[in-house]
Amino acid sequence: MSQREWIEKDFYKELGISSSASQDEVKKAYRKLARDLHPDANPGDTKAEERFKAVSEAHAVLSDPAKRKEYDETRKLFAGGGYPRGGFTPGGGGGFSQEFNIGDIFGGAATGDGGLGDLLGGLFNRGGARTTSRPRRGADVETETTLGFREAAQGVTVPLRMTSPSPCTTCHGSGAKPGTSPRVCPNCNGSGVVSRNQGAFGFSEPCDECRGSGSIIDDPCVDCHGSGIQNRTRTITVRIPPGVSDGQRIRLAGQGEAGLRGAPSGDLFVTVHVSQDKVFGRNGDDLTLVLPVSYAELVLGTTVSVPTLEGRVGVKVPPGTADGRILRVRGRGVPKRGGGAGDLLVTVKVAVPQKLDSDAVDALERYQKAERSSGFDPRAGWAGA
Ligand SMILES: [Zn+2]
Numbered sequence: 001m002s003q004r005e006w007i008e009k010d011f012y013k014e015l016g017i018s019s020s021a022s023q024d025e026v027k028k029a030y031r032k033l034a035r036d037l038h039p040d041a042n043p044g045d046t047k048a049e050e051r052f053k054a055v056s057e058a059h060a061v062l063s064d065p066a067k068r069k070e071y072d073e074t075r076k077l078f079a080g081g082g083y084p085r086g087g088f089t090p091g092g093g094g095g096f097s098q099e100f101n102i103g104d105i106f107g108g109a110a111t112g113d114g115g116l117g118d119l120l121g122g123l124f125n126r127g128g129a130r131t132t133s134r135p136r137r138g139a140d141v142e143t144e145t146t147l148g149f150r151e152a153a154q155g156v157t158v159p160l161r162m163t164s165p166s167p168c169t170t171c172h173g174s175g176a177k178p179g180t181s182p183r184v185c186p187n188c189n190g191s192g193v194v195s196r197n198q199g200a201f202g203f204s205e206p207c208d209e210c211r212g213s214g215s216i217i218d219d220p221c222v223d224c225h226g227s228g229i230q231n232r233t234r235t236i237t238v239r240i241p242p243g244v245s246d247g248q249r250i251r252l253a254g255q256g257e258a259g260l261r262g263a264p265s266g267d268l269f270v271t272v273h274v275s276q277d278k279v280f281g282r283n284g285d286d287l288t289l290v291l292p293v294s295y296a297e298l299v300l301g302t303t304v305s306v307p308t309l310e311g312r313v314g315v316k317v318p319p320g321t322a323d324g325r326i327l328r329v330r331g332r333g334v335p336k337r338g339g340g341a342g343d344l345l346v347t348v349k350v351a352v353p354q355k356l357d358s359d360a361v362d363a364l365e366r367y368q369k370a371e372r373s374s375g376f377d378p379r380a381g382w383a384g385a
């Protein structure tokens with residue numbers, strides 16, 4: 001028989017005994033039921049026949065101490081929230097389907113009294129082994145932040161606000177109004193699962209009354225609406241290294257949630273968004289910049305002061321520089337991880353005047369004539385085309 005079947009079948013209920021029944025009580029309960037339900041005593045009664053099979057199956061496991069122990073442990077592990085097909089949500093908390101996932105999700109979410117892992121463990125592992133109270137590494141935390149272009153390039157220290165679930169401080173995680181406490185669900189006796197027999201098969205489904213939690217809260221806590229969970233916000237200061245690019249995910253070791261019982265903390269993963277800059281662009285470690293120049297500057301050559309991440313630098317435009325040429329200034333780009341920096345790539349781009357006074361127009365017309373007589377033909381390369 002599979003673990004899955006064990007999880008879904010309540011053998012104690014099948015025999016009408018409690019989970020603490022002695023081996024003798026198991027035997028007695030089985031004998032009585034087997035006698036009552038035996039096919040010989042109920043000819044043609046298919047329901048009785050199914051029950052007889054189910055009771056025999058329950059007895060086969062519970063009468064064997066080793067099997068019973070294994071069965072009990074399996075059920076404990078999956079009790080309540082452990083319905084493996086999912087669809088169960090503790091108090092609207094959001095889609096956990098297995099008890100041990102709850103531990104994974106929250107990890108050491110709560111560093112205070114008991115912790116949410118303990119709380120949920122206590123809630124779902126009714127009387128069972130507190131599997132959640134062993135030391136466990138804290139959960140990894142994901143967050144994101146938006147940096148200015150220069151901040152990202154140069155590195156920055158930013159405060160990050162993070163929200164994570166933790167036990168409600170008002171009800172200490174019970175979900176019940178202070179002064180009241182949750183009661184065991186009478187429909188499922190606290191197991192969170194109810195068995196049904198249909199055709200030849202017995203199967204289990206999450207209890208409707210308690211939505212699989214095993215307990216009922218008559219007077220929900222007003223602050224957490226009965227979920228026992230509150231989102232706690234904390235702010236930490238994080239050093240973002242220089243040179244991060246848009247969309248990059250940075251791992252900050254040990255900055256996640258604290259571990260339970262002295263276990264190491266989880267990691268913090270920060271996805272960085274980088275906003276655009278009016279002047280600079282980036283190409284890996286290289287900083288890019290478009291430098292507007294006049295036609296005369298390109299022809300005659302000049303030195304232009306351009307901004308960098310730190311101060312300014314003089315960029316020499318040689319005489320006869322073509323429009324669109326990229327001039328490289330070494331070491332004035334984005335800082336690199338291992339030291340040093342990329343380059344500053346300056347693209348020259350002619351700015352054409354939209355309006356000139358008559359003196360300038362006259363001069364330009366004279367220049368145009370002189371240019372032709374000096375033999376310059378911008379479309380010389382098209383000869384014959
Ligand atoms: Zn129930």
Ligand SMILES: [Zn+2]
Pocket residue numbers: 168169170171172173174175176221222223224225226227228229
């Ligand atoms: Zn509460």
